[in-house]
Amino acid sequence: MHRLGGVGLAAFDRQQQSQRSFAALSSQLSQAQVDDLHAQLDQFRTALSSFATHHRKDILSDPRFRHAFQQMCASIGVDPLAGPRRGGWWDEALGLGDWQSELGVQVVDVCVSTRERNGGLIELRELVRVVSRLRGLDGGAITEEDIVQSIRALKPLGAGYEVIDCGDGRRMVRSVVKELDADQMVVLALAGEQGGRVDEEGLVLKKGWARERARTALENMLLRDGTCWLDEQDGHDGMGRAYWVPAAMQWDE
Amino acid sequence: MSLSTHQTPSGFLLPSIHSAPPFFTQQPNESTQAIVLEQWTRLILTYARHRRLFFLRVEDAEKAGGQWDEILRNERINRRLMPAHLETILRAMVRKNVAAYEPADQTRAVLLYWRLPEEWAAVLHEWATNTGQLNSILTFYEISDPPVESALSGIPDSMLRAAIAILAKSGRAQVISIADGEGVRFFARSGR
Incomplete structure (x- = not known):
C-alpha cells in the first residue's frame, strides 16, 4: 500500500514534522485572523463612538434620527444599551441609557397616576401626549416607538407592562397584570373607533354578538376591572345605558 | 371626541372631566366611584370659592335655575347630576371634613369649607x-x-x-x- 509519507521508520518523523508545521501555520493564520478582527472591531468601535459623539444631540432630540439609529443598531445586531460595562460601552458616549431609563420612569409615572381613572389601560398615542407634556419643551420630541422601546427596557423589572395591538393601527399600554380576553379586545377596539363610547347595541349590531355576550363583556370591564365607566343618561331620552372606556377617550387637562 | 376644559359665563374654568358623560353617573365600581367623588369634591369646592357660595343643597340638583347650575348641569352634553348622587357626594364631603351638615340634623344641605x-x-x-x-x-x-x-x-x-x-x-x-x-x-x- 502506497502512503504519502512512504514507508519505514523515517516516515513517522516526516509525518510528525509536517503535523508540527501545519499546526504552526494554522495558529499563525488564526492569530492573523484574530488580529484582523480586533483591528476591525477597534475601527468599528471608533467609528461608532465618533458617530455617537458627533450625532449625540440629534439622537437624543430628533425622534426620526433616533429611530433610524436604533434600526441601524438592530440590523447590525448591536444593542445600544448593552455592553460589558453598566449601561453599555457606548452609553458613555451617547447617554442613551440614561435617556431611555428616564423615559421609562416617566412612562411608569403616567401609567400609575392615570391608572385609577383608566383601570390600567392607556392608549399609546395618549401616553406619548402626556409624557411629552411631562417632559416639557426642552425634553425634545418623543415617539410611540421610543415608548415601546422603554417598555421593552422595563421588562426585566417584571412590572408586567405590555403593549397591546388593538388592530387598526392603534396600540394600548397595559400597566396592570390582568388578562384581557378576546372579547375585551373587541370592546376596546370599538371604543377606540367611537371616541370611548360603547354600548350593548353597538356590539350586537357591529360585531354580531349575542346581547348576553355583549353585556357580560361590558359588565366585567365595568365591575371587575374598572376599565370602563357607566353612563346612565345616554340617548335622546337621557335614560339609556352606555359604557365609556377612559383609555380610549382624549383628555385635555 | 376630545374632552376639553370649558369656561362658564361666570368665568369659571370647568375641568375636562366635566365634559365626560359618565362623570354624571354614580359608578357601581367602588374604586371608580372614589375618583368620581374626589373629582366632584374638588370641583364643588373650587367653584364655591370662585362664586363665594357657602351652601350646597340637594335641591340645587333637583331643579334648574339655581346658583349651582354651571357645575351640576352640562347642557352641552345633556347631562346633570342626579339628586341622589349629590347626596352621596355631600356625605363623602362631610366625612372628609371639607363640609358640615347645616343644620346638623339632616343630610340634604351642607356648609362648605372651601376655607377650613x-x-x-x-x-x-x-x-x-x-x-x-x-x-x-x-x-x-x-x-x-x-x-x-x-x-x-x-x-x-x-x-x-x-x-x-x-x-x-x-x-x-x-x-x-x-x-x-x-x-x-x-x-x-x-x-x-
Whole structure:
C-alpha cells in the first residue's frame, strides 16, 4: 500500500514534522485572523463612538434620527444599551441609557397616576401626549416607538407592562397584570373607533354578538376591572345605558 | 371626541372631566366611584370659592335655575347630576371634613369649607388687624356685611362663630354680650 509519507521508520518523523508545521501555520493564520478582527472591531468601535459623539444631540432630540439609529443598531445586531460595562460601552458616549431609563420612569409615572381613572389601560398615542407634556419643551420630541422601546427596557423589572395591538393601527399600554380576553379586545377596539363610547347595541349590531355576550363583556370591564365607566343618561331620552372606556377617550387637562 | 376644559359665563374654568358623560353617573365600581367623588369634591369646592357660595343643597340638583347650575348641569352634553348622587357626594364631603351638615340634623344641605374654620380664623384676625379694629367691639353683622367689601363678606354666622371660637382659644378674640345680642372684640397676637 502506497502512503504519502512512504514507508519505514523515517516516515513517522516526516509525518510528525509536517503535523508540527501545519499546526504552526494554522495558529499563525488564526492569530492573523484574530488580529484582523480586533483591528476591525477597534475601527468599528471608533467609528461608532465618533458617530455617537458627533450625532449625540440629534439622537437624543430628533425622534426620526433616533429611530433610524436604533434600526441601524438592530440590523447590525448591536444593542445600544448593552455592553460589558453598566449601561453599555457606548452609553458613555451617547447617554442613551440614561435617556431611555428616564423615559421609562416617566412612562411608569403616567401609567400609575392615570391608572385609577383608566383601570390600567392607556392608549399609546395618549401616553406619548402626556409624557411629552411631562417632559416639557426642552425634553425634545418623543415617539410611540421610543415608548415601546422603554417598555421593552422595563421588562426585566417584571412590572408586567405590555403593549397591546388593538388592530387598526392603534396600540394600548397595559400597566396592570390582568388578562384581557378576546372579547375585551373587541370592546376596546370599538371604543377606540367611537371616541370611548360603547354600548350593548353597538356590539350586537357591529360585531354580531349575542346581547348576553355583549353585556357580560361590558359588565366585567365595568365591575371587575374598572376599565370602563357607566353612563346612565345616554340617548335622546337621557335614560339609556352606555359604557365609556377612559383609555380610549382624549383628555385635555 | 376630545374632552376639553370649558369656561362658564361666570368665568369659571370647568375641568375636562366635566365634559365626560359618565362623570354624571354614580359608578357601581367602588374604586371608580372614589375618583368620581374626589373629582366632584374638588370641583364643588373650587367653584364655591370662585362664586363665594357657602351652601350646597340637594335641591340645587333637583331643579334648574339655581346658583349651582354651571357645575351640576352640562347642557352641552345633556347631562346633570342626579339628586341622589349629590347626596352621596355631600356625605363623602362631610366625612372628609371639607363640609358640615347645616343644620346638623339632616343630610340634604351642607356648609362648605372651601376655607377650613382655622383658615377663616386667620383671615378674620388679619382683617381686624388691617382695618384697625383691634380692641373695639364689633357685631357679627359688621363683620359679615362690612361697608367696604372684604374677604369676609357674606360669611355665614355659624362659620364666623367657629372662627371666633378658634381665635378665642388662643386669646385673640373674646365674645361679649352687647345691647342687641353678641359682639366680638379682637386682640393683637397676645403677649400673655
